[in-house]
Amino acid sequence: MNSVKQPIYLDYNATTPCDPRVVQAMLPYFTEIYGNPANGLHVLGRKAALAVETAREQVANLIKARSNEIFFTSGATESNHLAILGTAEFAPASRRKVITCAIEHKAVLEPCKRLAERGFEVVILPVDENGMVRLSDLEKALDNNTFLVSIQSANNEIGTLQPISNITSMAHHYGALVHTDAAQAAGKIPVDVNEWEVDLLSISAHKMYGPKGIGALYVRGGRRKIPIRPILEGGGQENGLRAGTLNVPGIVGFGAACEIAIAEMPTEAIRIQSLRDELEKNLLENISNLRINARYAPRLPNTISLTFEGEEADALLARLPQLMMSTG
Numbered sequence: 001m002n003s004v005k006q007p008i009y010l011d012y013n014a015t016t017p018c019d020p021r022v023v024q025a026m027l028p029y030f031t032e033i034y035g036n037p038a039n040g041l042h043v044l045g046r047k048a049a050l051a052v053e054t055a056r057e058q059v060a061n062l063i064k065a066r067s068n069e070i071f072f073t074s075g076a077t078e079s080n081h082l083a084i085l086g087t088a089e090f091a092p093a094s095r096r097k098v099i100t101c102a103i104e105h106k107a108v109l110e111p112c113k114r115l116a117e118r119g120f121e122v123v124i125l126p127v128d129e130n131g132m133v134r135l136s137d138l139e140k141a142l143d144n145n146t147f148l149v150s151i152q153s154a155n156n157e158i159g160t161l162q163p164i165s166n167i168t169s170m171a172h173h174y175g176a177l178v179h180t181d182a183a184q185a186a187g188k189i190p191v192d193v194n195e196w197e198v199d200l201l202s203i204s205a206h207k208m209y210g211p212k213g214i215g216a217l218y219v220r221g222g223r224r225k226i227p228i229r230p231i232l233e234g235g236g237q238e239n240g241l242r243a244g245t246l247n248v249p250g251i252v253g254f255g256a257a258c259e260i261a262i263a264e265m266p267t268e269a270i271r272i273q274s275l276r277d278e279l280e281k282n283l284l285e286n287i288s289n290l291r292i293n294a295r296y297a298p299r300l301p302n303t304i305s306l307t308f309e310g311e312e313a314d315a316l317l318a319r320l321p322q323l324m325m326s327t328g
């Protein structure tokens with residue numbers, strides 16, 4: 001009998017493996033079509049530019065946006081910074097409040113902290129026991145001084161889905177912009193920027209079987225509709241919003257991952273959710289001190305968050321080295 005236990009990777013919200021079809025799509029852009037898409041004077045530059053625009057269309061399709069509303073970045077961290085810090089640059093003097101929530105990723109909380117240092121009032125809404133923002137708390141916090149509401153679409157640890165459409169209509173009533181960090185939602189559940197009516201939305205390829213180091217920021221109506229100042233300036237790429245030579249293989253891989261997600265999400269979400277539900281049922285039947293967090297909240301189909309009463313999570317995982325999971 002083989003006594004070596006096979007590792008089990010259960011950390012897909014931290015990062016996913018790259019789909020082999022994504023890798024195949026990327027390969028020619030490392031060694032054959034390596035031109036700089038900013039240079040339309042030769043065929044390799046033009047081919048690279050064409051591939052970038054095809055990928056932009058694929059990414060836009062995933063979230064029901066227009067391709068001129070998609071700006072490539074290095075990932076959701078950068079997209080969140082660009083959304084929050086970039087729009088704050090043009091916040092009118094009469095609007096100096098930002099509203100976010102306690103379970104945001106640090107890639108949202110840190111730029112909000114930066115704004116607090118610059119004199120903005122930052123309101124961090126608490127969440128209920130399921131990780132949901134209470135709309136009554138949001139209503140109390142909103143006023144005509146609010147410039148931005150940034151609430152995640154889906155949480156990375158417990159998977160809770162926030163009521164983004166409700167949040168947007170409330171925030172827009174007060175004339176505030178809405179940003180959502182959809183790094184965990186995109187590719188796992190349907191994301192429709194028009195249904196949600198968000199102004200800015202961050203996504204990341206490596207959370208959905210794409211490569212690491214590439215993401216995008218959706219900006220409603222492009223740069224002219226939502227005033228936003230670049231963080232990185234230089235060569236004027238991405239319509240002047242994000243300078244730097246484009247990561248063409250990464251962008252092509254991101255586009256391929258989006259196309260795969262569009263085709264496979266409906267069946268994959270059902271398959272993964274049924275595996276998740278079965279795992280939860282078996283765990284509950286066999287372990288007495290177990291609590292499943294946010295079990296009855298709307299949540300991502302792939303996510304499971306467990307509390308073992310009286311157990312330290314890190315100590316527990318140290319005893320199970322073949323299980324690859326996150327604690328939080």
Ligand SMILES: Cc1ncc(COP(=O)(O)O)c(C=O)c1O
Nearest residue numbers: 075076077105107156181183204
């Ligand atoms: C909700 C959320 N936002 C942002 C990030 C950061 O994404 P990236 O690694 O693409 O910068 C992550 C990933 O850990 C995340 O889960």
